[in-house]
Amino acid sequence: xxxxxxxxxxAQKTIPGGVNSPVRAFRSVGGTPRFFTRxxxxxxxxxxxxxxIDYVGSWGPLILGHADPDVVRAVQQAAAQGLTxxxxxxxxxxxxxxxxxxxxxxxxxxxxxxxxxxxxxxIRLARGYTDRDMIIKFExxxxxxxxxxxxxxxSGALTFGNPSSAGVPPDLAKHTLVLDYNDAAELAHVFHQxxxxxxxxxxxxxxxxxxxxRPTPEFLKAMRxxxxxxxxxxxFDEVMTGFRVGAGSAQGxxxxxxxxxxxxxxxxxxxxxxxxxxxxxxxEKIAPLGPVYQAGTLxxxxxSVAAGLATLQKVMQPGFYEALTAKTLSLVDGLAAAAKxxxxxxxxQSVGGMFGVYFSDVVPTSYDEVMACDKEAFNRFFHxxxxxxxxxxxxxxxxxFVSAAHSDADIAATVAAAEACF
Ligand code: PMP
Numbered sequence: 285x286x287x288x289x290x291x292x293x294x295a296q297k298t299i300p301g302g303v304n305s306p307v308r309a310f311r312s313v314g315g316t317p318r319f320f321t322r323x324x325x326x327x328x329x330x331x332x333x334x335x336x337i338d339y340v341g342s343w344g345p346l347i348l349g350h351a352d353p354d355v356v357r358a359v360q361q362a363a364a365q366g367l368t369x370x371x372x373x374x375x376x377x378x379x380x381x382x383x384x385x386x387x388x389x390x391x392x393x394x395x396x397x398x399x400x401x402x403x404x405x406x407i408r409l410a411r412g413y414t415d416r417d418m419i420i421k422f423e424x425x426x427x428x429x430x431x432x433x434x435x436x437x438x439s440g441a442l443t444f445g446n447p448s449s450a451g452v453p454p455d456l457a458k459h460t461l462v463l464d465y466n467d468a469a470e471l472a473h474v475f476h477q478x479x480x481x482x483x484x485x486x487x488x489x490x491x492x493x494x495x496x497x498r499p500t501p502e503f504l505k506a507m508r509x510x511x512x513x514x515x516x517x518x519x520f521d522e523v524m525t526g527f528r529v530g531a532g533s534a535q536g537x538x539x540x541x542x543x544x545x546x547x548x549x550x551x552x553x554x555x556x557x558x559x560x561x562x563x564x565x566x567x568e569k570i571a572p573l574g575p576v577y578q579a580g581t582l583x584x585x586x587x588s589v590a591a592g593l594a595t596l597q598k599v600m601q602p603g604f605y606e607a608l609t610a611k612t613l614s615l616v617d618g619l620a621a622a623a624k625x626x627x628x629x630x631x632x633q634s635v636g637g638m639f640g641v642y643f644s645d646v647v648p649t650s651y652d653e654v655m656a657c658d659k660e661a662f663n664r665f666f667h668x669x670x671x672x673x674x675x676x677x678x679x680x681x682x683x684x685f686v687s688a689a690h691s692d693a694d695i696a697a698t699v700a701a702a703e704a705c706f
Pocket of ligand 1: 343398399400401403426427428429488492493521522523524548549
């Protein structure tokens with residue numbers, strides 16, 4: 285038995301499925317999850333001492349790589365001054381000031397402790413502000429595990445949503461309409477029918493939870509226009525795309541101004557932190573100013589804030605996103621060229637520092653097209669790459685992440701490994 289196997293069987297005795305978040309369990313790809321003992325830069329080491337080039341980066345936060353010395357130092361310094369006060373601190377103001385400067389659509393911002401909290405709170409705020417119950421989300425987008433968001437489409441596009449998890453009351457799920465990503469016509473039709481009842485549209489402005497799907501310009505424009513026309517709020521869930529696809533996040537990249545935005549991952553630099561913010565008149569409805577309740581014992585805690593500030597200060601250096609974007613593009617181009625040389629049906633694309641790989645002839649643009657990719661081929665590829673020391677997300681339906689710590693040599697080694705696997 286390897287040490288990873290040993291730990292996995294021990295974990296399952298006290299932790300459901302042996303993991304504290306389901307996708308870690310390798311259910312989709314099969315096999316034994318790797319238990320990590322250490323990370324440095326682009327690399328992680330597992331319990332058997334094997335090194336991997338890591339393209340998960342803790343699912344997005346580690347844009348500077350593992351254990352970035354500046355981030356670690358900032359956290360250590362903050363920790364020495366006290367872990368949490370449950371009272372305001374100056375560093376929180378600094379982070380809020382930086383966020384509203386970098387994201388012009390945010391006039392006010394509140395810090396929370398996870399992406400789930402950020403989206404859950406933004407939805408409650410949108411409902412409270414508009415005094416409407418219904419929300420629209422898109423199939424394949426993930427916005428955390430709040431009840432209103434664990435909803436899948438009913439049978440037929442225009443029916444109300446059904447729970448996608450046990451424990452979510454159908455009475456609650458029915459307020460969530462689930463539509464097709466990139467289908468502007470369907471969205472217009474639904475607004476035409478239900479416009480007066482719709483509080484908000486929430487969307488991943490680049491979808492990263494069904495592999496990677498780019499939004500079409502028409503889809504983005506339709507969302508903004510229809511929300512304006514019907515008095516609904518547009519929420520960009522930038523938990524994954526925030527400071528990942530560019531300095532202005534997805535909204536900056538595409539030139540669309542949402543009413544509310546949610547952040548997580550990169551803004552916390554690897555510690556638990558999320559944020560939601562937007563228009564002043566909307567955000568002023570939040571307690572203690574307004575009637576929409578939202579709170580958190582550890583919200584804005586000094587360690588997360590220190591990690592977030594240290595991370596954002598580094599990504600704001602001139603040229604950071606140009607270099608990250610070019611590096612990520614060189615990875616996907618290299619992978620696609622290697623597959624072509626081996627005659628494998630495969631394609632790949634990237635946006636900033638996030639990427640998607642697909643076992644299909646063409647890059648998918650919808651949930652149905654992603655689902656039609658060859659999942660078995662991905663699973664074989666995943667395990668072959670793991671064997672060669674490359675750690676990809678353990679599911680065909682997740683985006684990958686490149687960090688500033690990945691060197692050209694790491695990218696070249698990854699492409700060489702992939703060619704052998706293909
Ligand atoms: N929104 C998006 C777009 C996400 O990708 C995620 C996490 N993968 C979340 C929300 C939830 O964030 P968290 O896991 O921090 O609760």
